[in-house]
Amino acid sequence: MKQILWFRRDLRIRDNKILEKASNEVMPIFIFDKNILEKLDIEDKRVTFIYDAVLALRKSLQSLGLDLYIFYDIPKNVFIELEKLGFDEVLCSSDFDSYAIKRDKQINEIIPLKRYLDSFLINPRKNLKKDGIPYKVFTPFYKSLSWLSSSDKIGEAQINQNQKLYKYENKTPSLEELGFKRADLPEFLKKTPEDRLNDFREKVEEYGKNRDIFYKDGTSNLGVDLRFGTLSPRMIFNEIKELNKKNSEIFIRQLFWREFYNYILFHFPKSENENWKNIEISWSEDEEDFQKWCEGKTGVPIIDAAMRHFNKTGMMHNRLRMIVSSFLCKNLLIDWKKGEQYFAKRLLDYDASSNIGSWQWAASTGADSVPYFRIFNPYLQSAKFDKEAIFIKSVIPELKDVDAKLIHVEGALKDKYISSIVNMKYSRDRAIRAFKEAKNAKV
Ligand SMILES: Cc1cc2nc3c(=O)[nH]c(=O)nc-3n(C[C@H](O)[C@H](O)[C@H](O)COP(=O)(O)OP(=O)(O)OC[C@H]3O[C@@H](n4cnc5c(N)ncnc54)[C@H](O)[C@@H]3O)c2cc1C
Structure with a gap:
């Protein structure tokens, strides 16, 4: 039996089912998928993280007497070549997102694929x-x-010791050869x-x-x-x-x-691109509002601090994700899909299902989502969770010397900060009206 062990979103040796199910002659591989990488920014932080994780995985596999062969191609091409070497099957972990399902179907036609629940x-x-x-x-x-x-x-998977490495010649591509620059990762990800x-x-x-x-x-x-x-x-x-x-x-x-x-x-795979609930909302098409939200220039300190921090680090705390998503979908009445896509491009822990589910939750369009009339007031949120404005001041230097109390009151900053692009009461009422109408006119 000759097996390919295809590591994907299971970059570890502890509790890895493919290392448990492997036996006899094995070829562990990782593919930097051109289909995915070509769409990413040259300094995408996730690629730096994955690149380092793949090299660490190779080291761990070497300590087991194995190795990891790293490819840069579209998966189909890799398996067409490997099929010629007489492999019987490919072992990998199950991946449930829509691209992965299509990709796996294609590979299964080249070499039979066995998938295990590992993620x-x-x-x-x-x-x-x-x-x-x-x-x-x-x-x-x-x-x-x-x-x-x-x-x-x-129960965790145990490593099957009865594995012999299939020797293969290939050169590991550098990060630059993949078309990326090394990005700066947040400190905790350097551990x-x-x-x-x-x-x-x-x-x-x-x-x-x-x-x-x-x-x-x-x-x-x-x-x-x-x-x-x-x-x-x-x-x-x-x-x-x-x-x-x-x-x-x-x-x-x-x-x-x-x-x-x-x-x-x-x-409900359609919820990737459509409201999970059967409603149609008259979203605002205001591109300027959306850009200001993206750049953290809305004039609402907590929103701006969260977005600027996110743009710089690729990270955002869950509470802040809830506040900025509510602000976008309710106060600015902008389609959740735009926010979802913006997060998808930058979020270090981006995961299609959690991101789509959470955005639909915030927009009141999803399964078990927040009721449409429950709209976060960003000022009350910052007063409650960042009373001394520690986070806000750490991101927005122009507010460093401002009394924290003023930061949590709409309109109180006057000339100390850019004015808000939206009035809370007006935008709240507008959102409730729009959602009520959508609910009454269910499509
Ligand atoms: C608009 C929005 C978008 C989001 N996008 C993503 C995303 O792309 N990927 C992602 O993993 N999470 C997403 N979340 C959920 C949550 O914000 C993150 O999982 C969490 O902030 C990660 O930090 P942590 O590991 O320190 O979380 P912890 O609080 O320590 O939670 C531990 C783990 O539990 C899971 N988890 C926690 N809360 C949630 C939640 N509400 N929904 C789903 N899983 C959760 C995560 O896997 C997380 O790592 C999103 C939330 C919102 C409101």
């Missing part, structure tokens, strides 16, 4: 309601999985995934208390590891459960939001 805790095909229909609301979905969420440990997980072990007790306070480093920062599989969801689950801290359940629940959005996108 998520549950297979979205399973876990339907009793009537055979998928869940559409998070709480019952989560409750139906209590057998899993309440367990102490989920190893295991160190990030260790850091979070220290914080988990306070997670429930701190997770919304965006000037504190209160969350796990494991989104990027989950996205690219430098840590598996099972091992994160196990490590946190093992601590046996009473507050760890709050964190475990969040991991299931990730499962929920993957499940929703799998069962």
Whole structure:
């Protein structure tokens, strides 16, 4: 038996099913997919992160007596060449997004593909309601999985020692040969995934208390590891459960939001490009408003700080994502798809299902989304979660010496800051009217 081990979003050796299922002669590979890379910016931070993670994976595989052969091509071309070498099958982890599903179908016609659940805790095909229909609301979905969420440990994949490397000659492309420049990553991403997980072990007790306070480093920062599989969801689950801290359940629940959005996108693939709910909203086409939101020049300090920080680092705290998405879809009445695409281009932990699900949540168009009349007031949000304006001042130097109280009051900054592009009351009423109309005129 000759197998190709195709690493994709499972860039690790611990708890990796393809290393468990592999036997006899194996050829581990990673493909920098031209179809994906060609669309990205030359300084895309994610490519730097993946590039380093792939080299680290190669080192780990070498320590097992294996190796990693790295290609830069479209996957189809790679497998057409490898098929000539007499491989029997390709082992890889399941990937549920629409591009991956199409790609895998194509590869399966060249060499049979075996996929294993490795990037998520549950297979979205399973876990339907009793009537055979998928869940559409998070709480019952989560409750139906209590057998899993309440367990102490989920079995992890073990490495099969009975593997022999298939030797192959190929040159590893440099980052520059892939067409990219090395980008500056946030400090926490310069650590190893295991160190990030260790850091979070220290914080988990306070997670429930701190997770919304965006000037504190209160969350796990494991989104990027989950996205690219430098840590598996099972091992994160196990490590946190093992601590046996009473507050760890709050964190475990969040991991299931990730499962929920993957499940929703799998069962409702049209929601990638359409409102999940059957409504049509008269979105504003104001391009200038959208540009100001993108650049962090709306005149609303918390929005501007969040967006400027995001543009620089590729990261945004969950609470800030909720505030800026609500502002875009409700106060500016701009289509969630524009915000979703803007995030998709830059977000280090970008994941189609979580991003689409969360944007539709914010726009009140999605499964189990926020009611349309619940509109965040960004000033009240910053007063509540950044009272001393620590985060805002750290990003917007022109507000450094301004009294924090003024920052949280609409119109109070006068000539100390650019004026707001939108009035809160007017824009709130406009959004409620637009959503009411859309609801009454369901398409
Ligand atoms: C508009 C918007 C867009 C978003 N886009 C993405 C995205 O592209 N990719 C992404 O992984 N998350 C996305 N999220 C969810 C959430 O903001 C991030 O998962 C979280 O900020 C990552 O930081 P963390 O790892 O420190 O989170 P923690 O609070 O430590 O959570 C741990 C893990 O649980 C999962 N998780 C937590 N909250 C959510 C949530 N609300 N929805 C889904 N999964 C969650 C993530 O995998 C996260 O890494 C989005 C949220 C909003 C409001």
